[in-house]
Amino acid sequence: MLETNRIYNMDCLEGIKKIETGSVKLVATDPPYFQGFTHNGQKGAFNDLAISRPFFAQLAQEFARILSEDGEFYIFCDWRGYAFYYPIFADYLPVRNMIVWDKMSGAGNFYRNTHELMIYGAVNSQTIRRETNVWTEKAFSSGARVSDGEKAHPTxxxxxxxxxxxxxxxxxxxLVLDCFVGSGSTAVAAVKTGRRFIGFEIDERYFNIAQDRIARETKAAFLAPAT
Ligand SMILES: C[S@@+](CC[C@H](N)C(=O)[O-])C[C@H]1O[C@@H](n2cnc3c(N)ncnc32)[C@H](O)[C@@H]1O
Known part of the structure; x- marks a missing residue:
């Protein structure tokens, strides 16, 4: 079994198999959006996603296994990704809603993209969340830089x-799980709020960036005066 309060430089599908069944309260994760360029330099297309369908189907089954009886999950995606991810995750997990993140700024010529989406679910049908499903929160381009510092990862x-x-x-x-750690935002937020975490990041460069951010935050939390 894996130690908590650690991230691992490995493929999440390998790593998640080592997490105890029913031990995770929350999955908060941000898989690649596949909007960029393919390995051969061509502009990515929606169909490119098909190759990763079996991977995400296995990941969804693992989420179903590791979530606790009152577990919840949030999976970030954009408008194209939602169409791909929703049927895969809904096959294995109790998806309950979609949350719209209003980022208050964004780029684009065919209407500016000022939102991202999250697939939200709760294992227990009695879980009640009364907030609206449109959340306004600053993105880096709308002011998060002031509180979070410069961006260390493109997404x-x-x-x-x-x-x-x-x-x-x-x-x-x-226990909070992030399978696609990137720069470590989920883990840093977990430290700030006193939750335990496990994370996986396949790219060593981002893994090291995340390790540094988590170490800084853990030290700051340790040094903070008790309230
Ligand atoms: C959209 S980014 C996550 C950004 C992150 N939310 C943040 O705040 O920095 C997705 C990350 O998943 C990583 N990744 C892609 N495939 C992976 C896999 N199979 N296992 C673990 N990490 C993976 C990528 O290297 C990338 O850093």
Whole structure:
């Protein structure tokens, strides 16, 4: 079994198999959006996603296994990714809603993209969340830089939105899982809010960036005066 309060430089599908069944209260994760360029330099297309369908189907089954009886999950995606991810995750997990993250700024010529989406689910049908499913939270381009510092990853999530997910759907001491750590925002937000975490990041460069951010935050939390 894996130690908690650690991230691992490995493929998440390998790593998640070592997590105890029913031990995770919250999955908060941000898989690749596949909007960029393919390995041969061509512009990526929606059909490119098909190759990763079996991977995400296995990951969804693992989420179903490791989530606790009151577990919840949030999976980030954009408008194209939602169409791909929703049927895969809904096959194995109790998806309950979609959350729209209003980022208050964004780029694009065919209407500016000022939102991202999250697939939201709760294992227990009695879980009640009364907030609306449209959340306004600053992105880096709309001011998160002031609180979070410069971006260390091209798709880095601001701490504000990660802390909102974590405080809504877990309690101090609960275990939070992020399978696609990137720069480590989920883990940093978990440290800030007193949750335990496990994370996986396949790219060594981002793994090291995340390790540094988590170490800084853990030291700051340790040095903070008790309230
Ligand atoms: C969209 S980014 C996550 C950004 C992150 N939310 C943040 O705030 O920095 C997705 C990350 O998943 C990593 N990744 C892709 N495939 C992976 C896999 N199979 N296992 C673990 N990490 C993976 C990529 O290297 C990338 O850093």
């Amino acid at each position: 880095q999530k601001p701490l504000g939105i990660m802390q909102r997910i974590i405080t809504n759907s877990s309690a101090p001491g609960d």
